[in-house]
Amino acid sequence: MKRKREIIVQKNEEGQRVDNWLTKRYTYHPLEKWIEYINRGMIKINELDVSPDYIIKNSDKVIYYPEPIIEPPINRNYITVYEDENLLVINKPSDIPCHPGGIYFENTLWYILKEKYEYISLINRLDRETSGVMLIAKNKESAKFYFNQMMDRKIEKIYLVLVHGEVKDKLSGRGYLVPAINSKIRKKRDFIYDPSAKQPDGEGDPNRQFSHTEFEPLVTFDNLTLLKCKILTGRTHQIRATISSLGYPVVGDKIYGVNEDYFFKFINDELTKEEWCRLKLENQALHSWKTTLTLMNGDIKEFTATIPPNWSIPNIKNY
Structure with missing residues (x-):
């Protein structure tokens, strides 16, 4: 499958x-590079080759065929x-992106599944x-059926997360997720605990999202704790941002872990x-x-995925 946008x-x-447009x-390529790509046939409009001075029209379909790149290896198993x-x-293994993006295209779950199935739609990611x-x-x-369940929050999801520190009791993560303004990582979020927090009517403030996660400790060992997490809202980075803000950074996490500088080093x-x-x-x-x-x-079904063996949890057979 040839990569295209x-x-x-x-x-x-x-x-x-078209070259100026x-x-x-x-902006990741200068004008000279886009002209080169147009002349090499890597840019097509309505499936046809054009010259750099082509004047674009409303509803034109511009197709860009990027140069092949070497994608990082992934776990396809x-x-x-x-x-x-x-x-x-x-x-899903812990080292594979779901959708194409950035340097990943063929080494994605979407691409691997498309090679085997005529139609696929990832209901969750x-x-x-x-x-x-x-x-x-x-x-x-089935895509419409399961997406509707997801949007209506009729699909229950329980996560496991391994964190630094000993968590003795259940934790309630009810509050708001906000941009981490003191972080150098643009996409990082902070959690503000507020037991009286409520879901606002309508869209609400995108920079202050209501979030609710319940945590229960399962196993504590070597100053680490395995937590069961029930998410009651679906927010980006919800579990990682919440439990880190509560004082228990996620093991192996370069953004919400023991040191965010590790993200840039990584x-x-x-x-x-x-x-x-x-x-x-x-x-x-x-x-x-x-x-x-x-x-x-x-039929109502519960599906369980065993955790990766490298977590090395005592009595791992239970999880």
Whole structure:
């Protein structure tokens, strides 16, 4: 499958030369590079080759075929937990992105599944380093059915997370997620505990999202605790941001772990042996453990994904 990106020209963009339009819209290449790509046939409009001075029109379909890149290796060995004619349930490994993005295309769960199945739609998604239960619809009808369950919060999800420190009692993470303004990491979030917090009517403030997670300690060992997490809202980085803000950083997490500077060292491949030892795991210790939903035939099913063996949890057979 050849990698490509498709963009539809909007009415307020028409009348520009295509090389200038590309340069303004996608600033990661200079004008000279976009002209080169157009002349090499890597840019097509409505499936046809054009010259750099082509004047774009409303509804033109601009197709960009990026140069092949070497993608980082991944773990392709997902485990099938359940399958019928409408739904595939898998245990996703902790080192594979779900969707194409950035430098990942062929080395993604979406691409791997497309090679095997005629139709797929990922009902839920997990971060690249998060493992566990994923739901994949195998046709349009089932995609609509399971997406509606997801949107109506009728699919119950329970996660496991391994954190630094000894958690003795249950913890309630009810409050708000806000941008971490004191962090150097743009996408990082802070959790503000507020037991009286409520879901606002309508969309609410995107920079102050109501969030609710319940945590229960299962196993404590070597100054680490395995927690069961029940999420009652679906927010980006909800579990990791909440439990870290409550004082228990996630094992292996470069953003919400013991030191956020590790994130920049990680992306630049500069982490030392001692820093890796402090992280304890190569990937963040967050796992989608159990998912309960109603199948299209009306049956209620609970699906469980065993945690990665490198977590080394005592009595691991129970999880």
